[in-house]
Amino acid sequence: MPSMSDRPSLPAPSDGDRSERPDSRAALPKLWRNLTELAGAPSISPEEIPPEVGELVHLGRRGFLQVLGGSAAVMGLAACRPPHEKLVPYVHQPVEVTPGTPQAYATAVAIDGLATGVLVTSYQGRPTKVEGNPAHPSSLGAIGTFEQATLLDLYDPGRARGREVLGQPFALRPFLVRASELAASHDADKGARLRFLVGPSSSPLIGDLRRRLLERFPRARFRTWAPLSEDARTEGSRVAFGQPLDPRLHLDKASVVLALDADLFGTDPEALRQSREFTSRRNPGPDLNRLYVAETTLTVTGGFADHRFRMRPSEVLGFGQAIAAALAERHGLAQLRPLGHSLPAGSPHLRAAAAVAADLARSRGKCLVAVGPGQPPAVHALGHALNAALGADGATITYRQPVLHDTQTGPDGLRELAAEIAAGQVDTLVCTAWNPAYSAPADLDFGGLLRKVPHSIYLSTRQDETWARCNWKLGATHPFESWGDARGRDGTASIVQPLLAPLWETTSEAELLSAILGEGRSTYDQVRDLWRSRARLAGPAFEQAWSAWLAQGIVPATAEPVVRATPRWEAIAAAVGAVKLPTGGLEVRFAPDAKVLDGRFAENAWMQELPDPITSLCWDNAAQVSPATAGQLGIDNGAVVKLTCRDRSIEAPVWIVPGHADGAVTLPLGYGRATTVPQPVELDNKPEPLANGIGFDAYRLRRSTAFWFDAGLAVTATGRRWTFAVQQGDFAQEGRPHALSYTNGDWPKQGTHEVEEHRGPQPVIIEPVNYDKEAYKWGMAIDLSRCTGCSACVIACQEENNIPVVGREQVQRRRQMHWLRIDRYFSGTAEDPVTISQPVACVHCESAPCEYVCPVNATVHSDEGLNEMIYNRCVGTRYCSNNCPYKVRRFNFLDYRGEMEPTEKMLMNPDVTVRVRGVMEKCTYCVQRIERSRIQARVEGRPIREGEVKSACQQSCPTEAIAFGNLNDPTSRVAALHRDERRYDLLHDLGTRPRTAYLVRITNPNPELT
């Protein structure tokens, strides 16, 4: 029996020399307590200890202590396994492990094969926080929701574990034997009946294993499957340039950006970098950039755009062609003429296309066109053509070789594999791709086919839909538990180093592939050998380089070189001319979900409870429609409808989204799950699958031939209703000056005058405390011009501050615990709303309404101006929340933290109190980080420096919209922002003197379109 019931144990931090415990006793000089002892007489008189004591245990005192010490040492040895593999902490941290002092390790989180460099804070071998690695080109120090949420997955007691072969549990060694036997059975026909279905990967290690597997089994095949495949993007570049190339947008160099169905700041793999680059120019003035978005579903990017044109998915190509036509006819870009096609008269986007074309033409060489993966290759090719014609190539957009091992990750490869399985040509399928039985297009019936494979090996972190259909089941190791490597979108490689030993009996992808190869080497050795040979280094030089790579989180000079790309105009024109788009009836668009992506985060409670950045739905997806379409269909929010498309139908509840395109329905993927969780005997509370029973499964409508959108959707009301859990109460500002926004034209002429009224301390009767003489006056500034509403800060805050999730029913009761929330307001018309996002946490009022109403002094002010919450003094009258005009206080209505499993406890940040039932809590400005910096500063005898204390929200923010620091330091960024003419104070007329200031959002609409 494998040790499946092993309790998770705290793995030892691996600092190299733990096992050495020199016996210090031998080296000590003789010790004596009194002169009698020194003289050699027994120091304890016989009367003190009766002689029977020694007789009873048959041991002398020394003997007893020796045995005691010996057993303690042996027990200690058992607990601290000497590490076999050396981890190197992040370079800016001390090398020694000091108890209570966290260390940050650089590693990488790869989603669909594309790595984002992260720094993981770890307390004595317990990772508690994922932060961005400033050295990594895809992170630049920022961190997204998904990368952070992987940490919760790590500790999830519902993770798949163990190894099961045809119903029998296997320990590691017998499993390796069994796997190599299976592999040997394929040697005869050189793997003709062996297939691999893997997820997208850029890992050189996996690439090397694949190469060696194909050497041994030349007739075996690797297929890559990703439900959010970017095949159209790859294919588009193949059409345009004759080879698959990966475009890289340099948004910091672009003055005008046109996004065609591209969610640049939302679910795009490069969203962090793109957000940072775009908002780096989001300052009022002549340099302010402009973003046009043409899209169906209102996305984070669309909400942030200066102009948003809503259209059905099939209309995007026409819009792009109209721009090409206008550029060709009016702006002299003749090479675009064959691609152009004017919009029909009466189209709502005629004016828009002309204006966008004119704006692009004005900014030649400083503009770019981005196309989203949901558009067909022809639109991508058109985008490349536009970029080439506008002089963007090489200036605002560069091309590189794709880093993924397989350029084809979409339904075409899966269809071929399905055909092979159906034909009985596959004996062994090794599946490491994420949940193909659930996520494969419905017309392939992949889940059913899996049962036909004699040996279907599935490696997964979850007991998901595919798990149930395979007969070799392996719990997968979390990336924070295993060695590996991965490359970012530009090719920059990172060594993935483990933060802790595997919590459960699990297998990594590299281990599985090695097992099939029959290799016994550890992954650690494999990674090191591979990189030793790649770097052409040996001995100490390699060790030095290796340490540096681990410390920095990147391997320098591994980015793919920029490739010069020449568009093939005829091929593009032919592709654009030949494209056939589904039309007729309602269109359906399949979209990645902002919370669960394609479904892989469905079991992640943080992501489920995160309000959708646009709809604010928690624990649900919904069929999104526009108000006009809902009116035509006669449905309202919460109505359950039957969606039928080409003989397939599903039922889904409806959510009406302002700004959604008319005549289209958006179906977010990833819900409607049927997973199971292991029920380990050692756990007190049996975990339950979170994602079952909520939302609907949009994959059941998705066909391999209409992968991203389809037409001919029929919607019929079922008469039933569904109650959503929505975080936000109202989406209108109700005429209140909460989130202020001005256009570049109105600012500063009109705006500065108006904003004056929302700023500065109100006169009050009682003289307010003067904090100017304090050494530190902590404050925050949030720039609404930069906030996209991506919600990374919400998860960062949750992770840092041990904030519990409360579940769907409690969210419906409006008891969510997020200290930081993102308010989003719609204004203007329901058809084309203006969206504005405003992060709101405790603003730390200098004269705080919450403080004077607390009867027990549980919330008080610090000398430095923090509004502090003393949890263990709180009796829970909730008066403070009633009197908080910002409604940022959160109450533990139930025992949200009462029943944590051992691994869940490991997640807790030891610097932050875990709150009990019945107490109030709220944002603390990350006081634990301030105090940690203060300790360090005091040790070094200096004041806390600017930039030394970063709040968790600030640290994660991809757009640097949040600044935090000392307002008494005139050179600090936050002080500068407080002095900014755009600064205003939320609800300042109440006299609260908030320490968090907001900066007015400035948009840059095109005067021709207003």
Add this chain to the structure above:
Amino acid sequence: MSTAPNQLLADDPLEPYPLMVGRPDDRTVTEDVLRPIWRPTRKGWLMLVGLGSVGVALFGLAVTVTFAVGIGAWGNNIPVAWAFDITNFVWWIGIGHAGTLISAILLLFQQRWRTSINRMAEAMTLFAVMMAGAYPLLHLGRPQFFYWLFPYPSTLGLWPQFKSPLLWDVFAVSTYFTVSFLFWYLGLIPDLASLRDASKHRWQRMVYGIFALGWRGSAHHWRHYRIAYLLLAGLATPLVLSVHTIVSFDFAVSVLPGWHTTIFPPYFVAGAIFSGFAMVLTLMIPARRYLGLEHFVTMRHLENMAKVILATGLMVDYGYVMENFFAWYGGNPYEAFAFWNRSHGPYAWAFFTQMTCNVLVPQLLWFRKLRTSVAVLWVISILVNVGMWLERFNIIVVSLHRDFMPTMWGIYTPTWVDWSLFIGTIATFGTLFLLFLRAVPAVSASEVKELRRQLDAEAAGGGTHAVPHLSQTRPEAS
């Protein structure tokens, strides 16, 4: 001795109803007042107590669930962090106001009609304050630390926050309960002595004897009793005004639109007396009939209470008008919205029911025919209490559910625990009142005797209204 109802009505419409029907002698008064205690238990009373006990059990269950599960067992949320809990608290405290007003203020103003109703009203006050007091304790997130609200010399060196109105509440309510209890108990002592002397069983004599504190009815006793009673009345009088003023500070001191209003203190006091008198009527109308005391608690009493309800109701109406006027005239958009939202938001039904019950219904009391109809009075008294409960609901829940930040607006829906606590306190209150009716005289025999002598003296001496000194009119009781 019972009197036919038609004899209770005065023939001349300009002549007020008599304060006492007939002129029973002292012995008859004592017998009439004590009869409900000595007579065998009646089935109706038993059934009511049984029903009440079910409610008490429900209350116990709801309290247990609240303590075991937490405030999450209720419907409270963020933004509506206070809901049924504080609504019920304010409602019960308000109800408690009639007792003190009747016993203290009317005594000082020498209103003789208080004499036969003060005992019941005071008992009601006590029980209402007990019910009210339960809520602040129950609504704490960590009720085990309730004592942190008291200023005691803690080893932590921490005091409560004296700026918080919740702390003022602790003082106000505990003082109020103490003074009300002393007042009620002091007034009971002569009657307890009567009960002791009339007891037929040894255990009854023992129990009543202990509580009668050795009262023998000597002149010294009466003298000290009189002084103490007047002193307590003087102490209790400011409490009538202060307690609900302080309760209103819970709201007025905050920044929340709909709460932050300077008119709250007088408006709350008027509302409290309004609802308190309504509750006295609700209880007294059936009680006087059940106890057969219609000749002591006459239509004169009921009518006077109806007039108080009408008068305080008009004050409350003035409060409503002013509140809305300020919201409009003040030019604060948040406050204007809060009041607009009461009549146009999702809780508009509560607003309109409140207005109907508190503004329209009491206007019926202008008509003598209606205010002298026992049935009409009883229905009106219940409606007034429904209206006053909804008034507190509107102030608390409806103001909270939509305040400054629209994104944090929400809806409050009570759970079964909320309802059980509410129904449970009503049942507990009712049960305590029923037990009170069985255990001690519901009408003060000594004071009725005193009143009878005054009336006799007036009839003989040509209408002096001065209250004779008690020592001169000492009844022969006990």
